[in-house]
Amino acid sequence: MSALILPSPAPVLSRTGWATWLAAVALLCGLVPVLNLWVPEGSVFHLSDFAVGLVAKIMCYAMCALAMDLIWGYTGILSLGHGLFFALGGYAMGMYLMRQIGLDGNYKSALPDFMVFLDWKELPWHWALSGSLPATLLLVVAVPGLVALVFGFFAFRSRIKGVYFSIITQALTFAAMLLFFRNETGFGGNNGFTDFKRLADIPIATPGMRMALFVLTAACLLGFYLLARWLVSSKFGRVLQAIRDAESRVMFSGYSPLGYKLAIWTLSAMVCGVAGALYVPQVGIINPSEMSPANSIEIAVWAAVGGRATLIGPIVGAFLVNGAKSWLTVTYPEFWLYFLGALFIGVTLYLPQGVVGLVRKLRGGQA
Numbered sequence: 001m002s003a004l005i006l007p008s009p010a011p012v013l014s015r016t017g018w019a020t021w022l023a024a025v026a027l028l029c030g031l032v033p034v035l036n037l038w039v040p041e042g043s044v045f046h047l048s049d050f051a052v053g054l055v056a057k058i059m060c061y062a063m064c065a066l067a068m069d070l071i072w073g074y075t076g077i078l079s080l081g082h083g084l085f086f087a088l089g090g091y092a093m094g095m096y097l098m099r100q101i102g103l104d105g106n107y108k109s110a111l112p113d114f115m116v117f118l119d120w121k122e123l124p125w126h127w128a129l130s131g132s133l134p135a136t137l138l139l140v141v142a143v144p145g146l147v148a149l150v151f152g153f154f155a156f157r158s159r160i161k162g163v164y165f166s167i168i169t170q171a172l173t174f175a176a177m178l179l180f181f182r183n184e185t186g187f188g189g190n191n192g193f194t195d196f197k198r199l200a201d202i203p204i205a206t207p208g209m210r211m212a213l214f215v216l217t218a219a220c221l222l223g224f225y226l227l228a229r230w231l232v233s234s235k236f237g238r239v240l241q242a243i244r245d246a247e248s249r250v251m252f253s254g255y256s257p258l259g260y261k262l263a264i265w266t267l268s269a270m271v272c273g274v275a276g277a278l279y280v281p282q283v284g285i286i287n288p289s290e291m292s293p294a295n296s297i298e299i300a301v302w303a304a305v306g307g308r309a310t311l312i313g314p315i316v317g318a319f320l321v322n323g324a325k326s327w328l329t330v331t332y333p334e335f336w337l338y339f340l341g342a343l344f345i346g347v348t349l350y351l352p353q354g355v356v357g358l359v360r361k362l363r364g365g366q367a
Contacts, residue, residue: 003282003355005203007052016214020184023225024362034350035343049207050209052210052211052214053210053282053283054326055214056210056213056214056217056278056282057279057282057283057322058319058322058323059093059217059218059221060217060275060276060278060279060282060320061275061302061318061322062221062302062314062315062318062319063220063221063224063271063272063274063275063278063301064082064086064271064272064275064299064302064318065299065302065303065306065314065315065317065318066221066224066225066228066271066299066304066311066314066315067082067224067268067269067271067272067275068082068242068299068302068314069228069303069308069309069310069311069314070228070232070264070267070268070271070311071264071265071268072300072303072308072311073303073308073309073310073311073314074232074237074240074241074244074264074309075240075241075243075244075260075261075264075265076243076244076245076247077161077165077265078162078163078165078166078300079165079166079169079265079268079296079300080166080167080169080173080293080296080300081168081169081170081171081172081296082169082268082269082272082296082299083173083290083291083292083293083295083299084144084147084172084173084291084296084298085144085147085148085177085269085270085272085273085276086272086273086275086276086279086290086295086299087176087180087266087286087288087290087291088143088144088147088273088276089140089143089144089272089273089275089276089277090276090279090280090286090290091180091187091193091276091286092136092139092140092143092273092276092277093136093140093276093277093278093280093281093286094192094193094196094280094286095127095130095136095193096130096131096132096133096136096280097193097196097197097198097199097204097280098112098130098193098196099112099127099130099131100112100196100197100198100199100201101195101196101197101198111123112188112190112193113195114189114191115186118183120186122358124186126186127186133200136277137200137277139275139276140273140276140277141270141273143273144269144270144272144273144276145266145267145269145270145273147269148265148266148268148269148270149262149266149355151172152261152262152265152266153262154192155168156258156262157258157259158267161247169296170293170296173291173292173293173296174291174292175259176291177288177289177291177292178288180192180288180291182286187288188287190287190288191287192285192286192287192288192289193280193285193286193287194284194286194287195284196280196281196284199281204281204284210282213278213281213282214282216278217278217282218276220275220278224271224274225311225312225315228311229311231264232311236260236263239255239260240260240261240264241309242255243257243260243261248269277288298321298340301317301321301340301343301344302314302317302318302321302322303317304317304347304348304349304354305317305321305343305344305346305351305354305355306318306320306352306354306356306362307354307355307356307357308354308356309328309352310356310357312356313355313356313357315352316355316356317354317355319361320355321340321343324339324343325340
């Protein structure tokens with residue numbers, strides 16, 4: 001039997017890629033805040049508060065799409081449950097924000113308002129670290145990562161793959177959603193967490209804080225993109241691609257797929273957790289509906305529309321789909337779901353490499 005031949009390594013970014021990445025950093029992390037500070041409202045160069053919030057929200061979604069590309073596009077693992085990891089990161093941040101409300105709440109209590117309403121006398125054990133921002137930042141990555149690690153270990157060790165793995169991930173997400181809907185679990189029931197006041201003792205509803213969160217979200221997205229490029233260009237990434245294309249040959253060549261799959265699966269969950277934590281203070285609410293199976297399916301749609309195994313494609317797909325969603329749900333709300341279904345079917349049948357693959361074909365490149 002012939003030895004496994006891994007794809008040849010490639011540089012993290014080409015010269016053009018580095019220029020593009022640095023331009024994106026300058027635009028999102030520097031130019032947008034400066035323009036919003038100095039350009040008067042009403043100018044074409046001034047982003048409204050709604051536009052800032054919308055772009056920041058889509059950037060959070062783009063992080064999830066990027067995480068999906070790492071496991072689906074490069075490893076061949078289709079997850080229909082990544083909305084769970086996004087929501088877990090969001091809930092970890094939401095718990096901290098609820099503790100920040102304090103005496104500003106409707107009930108003037110150190111307990112969150114929903115706990116006072118339910119006649120709770122003290123915080124449950126899993127809220128113990130929610131008053132500390134450093135501990136919250138740790139939980140944002142640790143909780144989704146731990147859940148993914150435990151689930152992935154048993155799933156991958158049992159060699160569950162393909163559609164069976166996808167169904168199990170969706171079942172896990174649905175079960176978690178039902179759990180968080182229950183009031184006795186201490187997560188706000190179907191209303192979740194909302195009415196946030198401060199972040200690190202700074203009011204959230206100020207233009208400065210909104211712009212700071214926007215810049216932080218942009219920096220995280222660009223940083224995760226660069227990390228993903230480095231990973232897929234390394235030996236680790238080449239083994240992931242080999243697992244995607246011929247897992248049996250990888251095993252016969254002396255590599256253990258379990259460790260590689262578990263590592264990238266856990267990392268992708270952590271990225272989604274960070275995205276969820278950045279999403280919550282900017283949107284102002286987190287509830288169990290974020291764990292709905294439809295949300296996880298949408299993440300896969302973003303990756304497919306943009307182009308799997310391209311990294312930039314899922315980011316483009318997240319912006320295209322959510323931009324269309326933002327417009328259609330306002331102008332033609334009854335057609336949005338039909339459009340989403342038709343888009344996914346059309347991409348699957350006619351654009352298997354997504355929008356980025358189509359652009360590469362038109363430019364004469366390799367799709």
